[in-house]
Amino acid sequence: MKKLATILILTLALVAVPTLAILGATGALDLVGQTEETWDEKAVYQLLVDAENLSGMSRYNNQIIAVDGDLALPKEYRGVTITYSSRHPEIISNDGVVTLPDTCWIDSRNQQGQDTTQFDHLNDNWPVVLDVTLTFMGQVRTAKLMLVVAPAEGFTCDKYLG
Amino acid sequence: MKKLLLLLLISLGFSTLLPLIPVSASAGVRYTDEDYRRLSAVIEHVENVLYYGHAYNQDTDLLPDAINTLTGMPAVWTFPNRAEVPYSDLANQQNFFRTLVALSLVTGDPRYREEAEASLAEYMETYQNTNGLMYWGGHRMINLDTLLVQSTESENGPHELKNMLPYYELMLDVDPVATVRFMQQLWTAHFDWATADLNRHGSYSAPYNNNVFGQPMIPDIIVMDEFGMPIIPANSPGDLPFVNAATDLAYAAFTLADYTGDPAPREWAQYLMRQYHLASNPDTGMTVYQYKSTLITKSASECAIPSYTNSGCGDRVARQFRDFGPIARESNVQWKNTQAIYVDNILMLLEAADRYGVNEYVDWARGYLEGYLDYGYIRINGTNKIIPMFNDGTVTYGYVVPEVGYYGPSNMRLDYVEMPTTYLLPILRTILATEEPENQVKLWTYFREIAHTFGLGDVGPLGGNAPALDLDTAIDDPFALMAMVELYQATGNSEYLESARTIGNNIVHAKFRRGFFVESEIMLYSRLDQPETLALLILDGVLRGLAPADMPYYLADSGYIHGYLLSDDGVTEDRNYSQTIIYTKTIYD
Numbered sequence: 002m003k004k005l006a007t008i009l010i011l012t013l014a015l016v017a018v019p020t021l022a023i024l025g026a027t028g029a030l031d032l033v034g035q036t037e038e039t040w041d042e043k044a045v046y047q048l049l050v051d052a053e054n055l056s057g058m059s060r061y062n063n064q065i066i067a068v069d070g071d072l073a074l075p076k077e078y079r080g081v082t083i084t085y086s087s088r089h090p091e092i093i094s095n096d097g098v099v100t101l102p103d104t105c106w107i108d109s110r111n112q113q114g115q116d117t118t119q120f121d122h123l124n125d126n127w128p129v130v131l132d133v134t135l136t137f138m139g140q141v142r143t144a145k146l147m148l149v150v151a152p153a154e155g156f157t158c159d160k161y162l163g
Numbered sequence: 164m165k166k167l168l169l170l171l172l173i174s175l176g177f178s179t180l181l182p183l184i185p186v187s188a189s190a191g192v193r194y195t196d197e198d199y200r201r202l203s204a205v206i207e208h209v210e211n212v213l214y215y216g217h218a219y220n221q222d223t224d225l226l227p228d229a230i231n232t233l234t235g236m237p238a239v240w241t242f243p244n245r246a247e248v249p250y251s252d253l254a255n256q257q258n259f260f261r262t263l264v265a266l267s268l269v270t271g272d273p274r275y276r277e278e279a280e281a282s283l284a285e286y287m288e289t290y291q292n293t294n295g296l297m298y299w300g301g302h303r304m305i306n307l308d309t310l311l312v313q314s315t316e317s318e319n320g321p322h323e324l325k326n327m328l329p330y331y332e333l334m335l336d337v338d339p340v341a342t343v344r345f346m347q348q349l350w351t352a353h354f355d356w357a358t359a360d361l362n363r364h365g366s367y368s369a370p371y372n373n374n375v376f377g378q379p380m381i382p383d384i385i386v387m388d389e390f391g392m393p394i395i396p397a398n399s400p401g402d403l404p405f406v407n408a409a410t411d412l413a414y415a416a417f418t419l420a421d422y423t424g425d426p427a428p429r430e431w432a433q434y435l436m437r438q439y440h441l442a443s444n445p446d447t448g449m450t451v452y453q454y455k456s457t458l459i460t461k462s463a464s465e466c467a468i469p470s471y472t473n474s475g476c477g478d479r480v481a482r483q484f485r486d487f488g489p490i491a492r493e494s495n496v497q498w499k500n501t502q503a504i505y506v507d508n509i510l511m512l513l514e515a516a517d518r519y520g521v522n523e524y525v526d527w528a529r530g531y532l533e534g535y536l537d538y539g540y541i542r543i544n545g546t547n548k549i550i551p552m553f554n555d556g557t558v559t560y561g562y563v564v565p566e567v568g569y570y571g572p573s574n575m576r577l578d579y580v581e582m583p584t585t586y587l588l589p590i591l592r593t594i595l596a597t598e599e600p601e602n603q604v605k606l607w608t609y610f611r612e613i614a615h616t617f618g619l620g621d622v623g624p625l626g627g628n629a630p631a632l633d634l635d636t637a638i639d640d641p642f643a644l645m646a647m648v649e650l651y652q653a654t655g656n657s658e659y660l661e662s663a664r665t666i667g668n669n670i671v672h673a674k675f676r677r678g679f680f681v682e683s684e685i686m687l688y689s690r691l692d693q694p695e696t697l698a699l700l701i702l703d704g705v706l707r708g709l710a711p712a713d714m715p716y717y718l719a720d721s722g723y724i725h726g727y728l729l730s731d732d733g734v735t736e737d738r739n740y741s742q743t744i745i746y747t748k749t750i751y752d
Contacts, residue, residue, distance in 0.1 A: 107487070109565045112485065128560045142612065162487060162489075
C-alpha cells in the first residue's frame with residue numbers, strides 16, 4: 002500500500018528529453034559572436050543556471066522512487082553537459098539507473114535496542130544524494146539532487162547499528 | 164543603467180544640501196539624497212531609542228534591550244509570579260554600542276559614542292560581581308524599575324555568554340581594569356584547566372584569580388584512533404564544551420593577550436580552539452559543536468525513560484539517534500546549532516586571524532566551510548538549504564525519530580536545514596582572507612551560487628571584478644548589505660556599492676517603522692542588538708571614505724535572555740527564550 006502511494010516520476014523524463022534536445026540545437030548558437038570576455042563568461046554562467054533550472058533535473062529532488070530502471074536524468078541542455086555522481090551508486094548509478102535496495106535504510110529500535118513492531122517501516126526509504134556537475138565552455142556549476150528510494154519487494158530490515 | 168543615471172541626477176541635485184558630511188566622500192563616489200535618507204532613518208531610530216530608553220527611568224544610563232514601537236516602553240520579562248520586569252542586559256546591546264560609535268564617526272557628533280560610554284561605564288561600575296563576571300548574558304538582567312540584578316533561571320542564574328562577542332575595544336576604552344578583570348574571570352568561571360572541560364554556565368561564586376592564565380598547559384585531550392579519526396572523550400561531568408561558549412572565551416583571551424601583551428591568554432585560546440579542530444572529521448573537513456560527550460552519572464533506570472534528557476545519561480544524540488551507530492554523537496551533528504559552528508565561530512576565527520595574526524585559522528575556516536558546503540549545500544525550489552547529516556557525511560535527511568529525546572519529539576522528521584543570509588559573511592570573509600587564488604576557487608564558486616540564489620545577481624568569476632548584479636534586488640538583509648560593502652572594498656567595483664545602496668534602501672523601506680528599525684513591518688519590538696543599523700552605517704562610512712578599520716565591525720547578534728516566565732496564556736509557567744517570546748510579538752498581539 003505504501004509503495005502504491007509513492008510517486009513515480011520516470012514518465013517525466015520521457016516528456017522532458019525530446020523537448021530539451023530541440024532547445025539544445027539552438028542554445029549554443031546564442032553565444033556565437035559574443036567576443037567580449039566578461040559577457041561570454043556571464044552568458045555561460047547564466048546558461049549553466051538555466052540548465053539546472055530548466056533541464057528538468059531539479060524536478061527529481063525529493064521524489065520517491067519505487068521501481069527499478071533508468072530515471073532518464075537529463076544529460077545535456079543547450080550544449081551544457083550534465084553528469085551525476087551518486088553517493089549510493091549501488092542504488093542509483095552515476096547514469097541514473099535505479100536498483101531498488103533489498104534492505105531498509107535504517108533499522109529503528111527502541112532505546113534498549115529491542116526490535117518492536119512499533120517502529121517497523123519507520124525509516125525504510127533511502128535518501129540518495131546525487132552530486133551534479135554542469136559544464137559548458139570550461140565553466141563548471143555544481144548542484145545536488147536528493148532522491149528517496151524505497152526498498153525492493155520482500156526487503157529485509159535487521160541491521161541495527163545501535 | 165537607468166537607475167545609475169537617476170542616482171547621478173539625484174545626487175547632482177541634492178548633494179549640496181546635505182548637512183552631515185564631516186569627512187570627504189569615497190573617491191569617485193557621490194553622496195546622494197538616498198544615502199542621506201538612509202542615514203537619517205538610522206539617526207531617527209537612535210534618537211528614539213535614546214529618548215524613550217532614558218525616559219523610562221532617568222536615574223540610570225542603562226537602556227532596555229528592546230522598545231515597544233507603539234508605546235515607547237521597554238520590553239518586559241514576565242516572571243511566573245506575574246511580575247513584569249523591564250530589563251537591560253548589556254550583552255544583548257553590543258550592536259547598538261557599535262551603532263552609536265559608528266554614528267559618531269559618520270556624523271562627527273561625539274554625543275552618540277558618549278551615550279555608549281556612559282551606559283557601559285555605569286554597567287561596569289555597578290553591575291560587575293566582585294569576582295569579575297558581569298551581570299549579563301543569558302540568565303541575568305538589570306531590572307529597570309529597581310536597578311537591581313535579577314535572575315531568570317531560579318534565584319542564582321549562572322553567567323552565560325554564547326556568541327555575544329562583546330565590543331571589547333570600547334569597554335577597554337571606558338574601563339580597562341573592569342574589562343581585563345572580566346576577560347580573566349570568564350575563563351576561571353567557565354573552564355577547567357586540568358581536564359579542558361568547559362561549561363557554558365559560570366558561577367558568580369567562583370573566586371577571582373588574577374593568575375588565571377598561569378596554569379600549566381595540558382596535552383590535547385583529543386587524540387586519534389588507529390585510523391586517524393578523532394576520539395571524542397565521553398568523560399565530561401556535565402560540562403559540555405559547546406562551541407558557542409568557547410567562541411566567547413577564545414575571543415576574550417585573544418583580546419586580553421593583545422591588550423596586555425601577555426601571550427598566555429592567546430596560547431590558551433589557541434589550545435581551546437585546537438580541540439574543536441582536532442575533533443573535526445579529517446575526511447570531510449566538517450567540524451564539531453563540542454569536543455566531548457558527557458559521562459554517564461545517572462542510573463540505568465532513570466535513563467531508561469527517553470523523555471529524561473539529562474546529560475548525566477550520556478550523549479543525547481547517542482541515545483536518540485542510536486539507529487545510526489557510533490557516528491551518532493552530539494559533537495557530530497550537522498543539522499542543529501549550525502549557525503554557531505559555521506557562522507559565529509568562523510567569524511571569530513577570521514577576526515583572530517586578521518586582528519591578532521592567528522593565520523592558520525583562515526585555513527581552518529576554509530576547510531570547515533568547504534567540507535560543509537561540499538557535502539551539505541543544496542538548492543531546493545530556488546532556495547539555499549543544507550542536507551542534514553553527521554560530520555562524516557552520513558545523511559539523516561528524512562529520518563523519522565522513533566522516540567522523544569533532547570533533539571525533539573517522537574515522529575519528528577529531519578528536513579533540510581535553513582541556510583540564512585548570515586552565511587554570506589563567513590564564506591566571503593574566508594575567501595578574502597585566503598591569500599592564494601587557487602585556494603579561493605571552491606569557496607568563491609559556492610559564494611557565487613549562494614549569492615545568486617539569494618537574489619543578489621551574479622558576482623561573476625573569481626575576483627569579483629566583473630559582476631552582473633541585480634541592482635533592483637528585493638533583498639532587505641543586513642548580511643547581504645555587508646557582503647556587498649566588503650566586496651566593494653575588496654574590488655573597488657562600484658557595482659557592489661550600488662547593490663549595497665539598493666539593499667540599504669530596501670532595509671529602510673521594509674524595516675523602518677514608527678521611528679524604529681524592526682524585524683518586519685508588523686513586529687512590535689525594536690531590538691537594540693539588531694544588525695541593520697550597524698550595516699547601514701558601515702555602508703555610510705564607506706561612502707564617506709572612512710577607512711574600514713576605523714569603523715566598528717560586525718561579529719555577531721546572538722544576544723538573548725533564557726529562563727522561566729509566564730506563558731502568554733497568563734497561567735502556565737514556561738522556560739523559553741526572548742527570541743521566541745518577546746521578539747515574535749506583533750503590533751496586533
